[in-house]
Amino acid sequence: MLQQLRYLVELQVLEDKKNQLIRGYNDTPKRITEIEQEYARFEQALLTRRAEGDHARKMHRALEQSIADLENRIGRSKIRMNEVKTNKEYQAILREIDDFKTEIRRREDEALEVMEQVENITRELKTLEREFEVHKARLEADKKILEEESDRLKERLGQLDAVAAEIRVKIDPALLKRCDSLLERQSGVAVAPVDAGTCRICHLNIPPQKFIELQRDETIMQCPHCHRFLFWAGNEAYQVMDEDLGLSA
Numbered sequence: 001m002l003q004q005l006r007y008l009v010e011l012q013v014l015e016d017k018k019n020q021l022i023r024g025y026n027d028t029p030k031r032i033t034e035i036e037q038e039y040a041r042f043e044q045a046l047l048t049r050r051a052e053g054d055h056a057r058k059m060h061r062a063l064e065q066s067i068a069d070l071e072n073r074i075g076r077s078k079i080r081m082n083e084v085k086t087n088k089e090y091q092a093i094l095r096e097i098d099d100f101k102t103e104i105r106r107r108e109d110e111a112l113e114v115m116e117q118v119e120n121i122t123r124e125l126k127t128l129e130r131e132f133e134v135h136k137a138r139l140e141a142d143k144k145i146l147e148e149e150s151d152r153l154k155e156r157l158g159q160l161d162a163v164a165a166e167i168r169v170k171i172d173p174a175l176l177k178r179c180d181s182l183l184e185r186q187s188g189v190a191v192a193p194v195d196a197g198t199c200r201i202c203h204l205n206i207p208p209q210k211f212i213e214l215q216r217d218e219t220i221m222q223c224p225h226c227h228r229f230l231f232w233a234g235n236e237a238y239q240v241m242d243e244d245l246g247l248s249a
């Protein structure tokens with residue numbers, strides 16, 4: 001077994017694990033934001049309805065006040081009746097009182113409608129508030145699960161990085177430099193297994209003579225097509241298990 005190649009294979013295994021984790025992790029912040037947005041939308045709907053309720057109550061109070069004012073004016077008109085001298089004046093005050101009464105009835109009808117609105121909104125708000133509480137609890141629980149998940153992933157990534165760092169110091173610097181540049185340019189895959197004469201990553205055949213050389217396991221070789229480092233899949237020395245890397249399941 002070529003020890004340096006074995007290190008490269010191990011590094012690749014760690015890289016694959018990391019990429020897999022990162023793909024899952026990238027979604028988490030987005031999902032947390034979505035939960036927060038849903039929460040904000042629900043809260044906004046509740047606040048809007050509450051403001052509508054407050055407005056209707058204010059309108060109702062204003063109508064009641066204006067009715068009381070009109071009743072006061074009727075009272076004052078009745079006092080003036082005792083002081084009038086002519087029938088004409090008397091009739092004028094009666095008409096005035098009638099007008100006030102008509103206006104009071106109109107405003108009372110309006111106040112009744114507004115009161116109905118207030119009652120509807122109050123009922124609706126009770127339901128909305130109950131739903132909001134249920135929703136809030138559920139969203140917070142979801143968010144907590146996602147945050148815990150994200151913490152676990154970060155911890156696992158840290159663990160993988162630590163193991164990778166230990167391996168990296170053991171690799172010849174020139175080889176490591178080539179490996180890093182391949183990782184960067186070849187979508188995170190710098191090491192490829194060869195099976196039945198075919199590079200399993202780029203799926204192209206390597207010349208038979210090269211394949212025999214690879215099986216002899218004497219020098220570190222690169223794929224003539226994708227330039228990734230190669231190892232023969234049939235060589236058990238390059239099978240990397242989690243335990244080999246000191247990783248728990």
Ligand SMILES: [Zn+2]
Pocket residue numbers: 192199200201202203204223224225226227228
């Ligand atoms: Zn290849």
